[in-house]
Amino acid sequence: MSVLLDLVTIVMVSAGMVFFLAGTVGLLRFPDTLTRLHALTKADNIGLGLVVIGLVPQAGSLRDGLKLLCVWLLVLLASATVSQLVAQAARREGDSS
Amino acid sequence: MAPGQNGDRRAAIVRTGLLFGLWTILAGTGVADLLVGTVVAALAARVSLNLLSPGPHRVDPATAARLSLRFLLQSVLAGLDVARRAFDPRLPLRPGFIVYPTAAPPGLFRSAFTAFTSLLPGTVPAGPAPARGADAGGIVYHCLDVDAPVAAQLAAEETALAGVIRDE
Amino acid sequence: MTIVPALDLFVAGVVLVVAVWTVAVRNTSSAVVGFVAYGLLLALVWVRLGAPDVALTEAAIGSGLTGALLIGAAARLRAGESTVAAERPGVPVRLLIAALATVVAAAIAGVLLSLPDPAPTLAPEATANAGATGLGNPITNVLMAFRAMDTMLEKVVLLLAVLGIWSLSPDAAWGGRPHLPHRAEPDAALEFLARVLTPVGVVLGIAVLWVSADHPGGAFQGATILAAMWLLVLMAGLGEVPDIGRRRLRLALVVGPAVFLTIGLGGLVVSGAFLSYPQGFAKPLILAIEFAMILTVATTLGLLVAGPPVAGPPAAGSAAAGSPARRAAP
């Protein structure tokens, strides 16, 4: 059982890392602030989600697992807000120049 | 008068319950934890009612659960979409702005909608459209691919979300 | 080399790169962003050093709140920055200062290498006396019991800083209300976050205090979360900083030190020493102090970021606007 859970963790966390890598590659390769914003928010949100799902089986208790999920939800909320704020600022800058 | 008060009370109970649930996750379920938790949850619920009055909005839990699943799927697609573009040596991007015309007035629903769609594939909301002109009232979206059927997708999301948060 | 020391080296390297960038980058706003990133990375280092309580403090105060304070100041000082930057000393002087800084760094490194082995430690004493308070978190024990005097005086330092900032207000503004220098223009996304996140933050902040009896956390870290929520509501335009002359605000500022002092003097009467807790009552008394403290510290931290009052007190009758976050929801 525990081997199976470890396997789930390894697979999920590795998949999450791939998305983080994708986000970073996008950050470096995409041409401007707005497209980079896409790369960072979308890829990192799902990357963090997969890492969290992967870590839940390793949590000592149900409470710890739920705490991990709370972390992800809060990051999603923050990411949704921050991406809009940055996008607006970038758009305004683009308008004025 | 009476229905409004009922709605207020129901909102207060629901929010206190949710915040209390959060407290038990964070602080534990010992006797002292629970006692303090009721006070803290009531306090936080009061803050919540001050900041977000129950108003005419109602959240339907069953549809909300379905929407969360849809949302999970969409955010996986969003991640895959970005990853595909980032790793593709040709860098297939056609970035640009589109204006999504929405009938939603500024408020909770519209804010929830923009927050929700900021996590979907290919779109990031970039603020309201200029107040004057043909696009007035719309939301500006920045898209990775302006040729994709973005507006249709957004309209579908708006319908889905409207089933969860609706005016009574 | 196994993987963990390699990771340590990597983290230390990144910390140093970000620190160099913070010092060297031309634009001050970028330097502040660098400092925030540095603080967050440093929180990782604190975890590696076995100090999760410090990691929380570093991330919340050292990085987050300091960043909020400095980014606003950087924006206001942008005008005329380049003329001041041109006053940089010439190369010989800079080399001299670099040599001095290197000597200081080398001295610290030298001290590190010549520390006595085995290292002196108070950890056994902290364990031996942990039973006296009934708290499981050694840091909370040190802060609230063994070195409670320091913690109490620290509250007073925070208060003095607020007084110092207030005293910099123009005469006409005394008793009026501070205005966040970098308050964002009303924005739907920020407003939505403030309306939804703030209650969650309140629960989170108090929970961080509550669990600190036995787990990492504490009144400062919790208070910082509460202060952040307050600032978020202010920045979203959902509330105003109250007039600094308001009695309730001043009460919130003094309640922490007052409860601390009262319980301390009570210890003098009951157990014969200032700030000694009577046998068996330590835990509830410490929690009472911490709850009073979280209110004071959260208010203080918010006011430290908000700055001095800029507008005079309102005429009598319009005082209702001071109560936070009372605006019709959409």
Place this chain on the structure above:
Amino acid sequence: MSEVLVFGLCAAVVAGLGLYGAIVDPRPLRKILGFNLLGSGVFLFFGVVARRGAAAGFPGDPVPQALVITGIVVAFSATALAVTLLLRFFETTGSSSLRDGAAADGARDTAES
């Protein structure tokens, strides 16, 4: 215990960097930033000393760790006071230069414009 050496040296370098920045950069806000870096390097050194004192089942000596928490909070309040002083100075003189006579220049510039 290799993290003691790695992060100890890191602390020393950060303190040196902060000192350099605080002295060399003429902009007061950058001096404040440099000072914060210097302080943070010293705190980190404390953390390393605490880590060496790991004993009795604790991952580190709790006393220096608690001192660092107090230190971070006090450093923040000092930074807030310094920033407010700086902003007030800027408002009054129209310049953030600390050079002798620069304040008078700035005030004259603002008066003339």
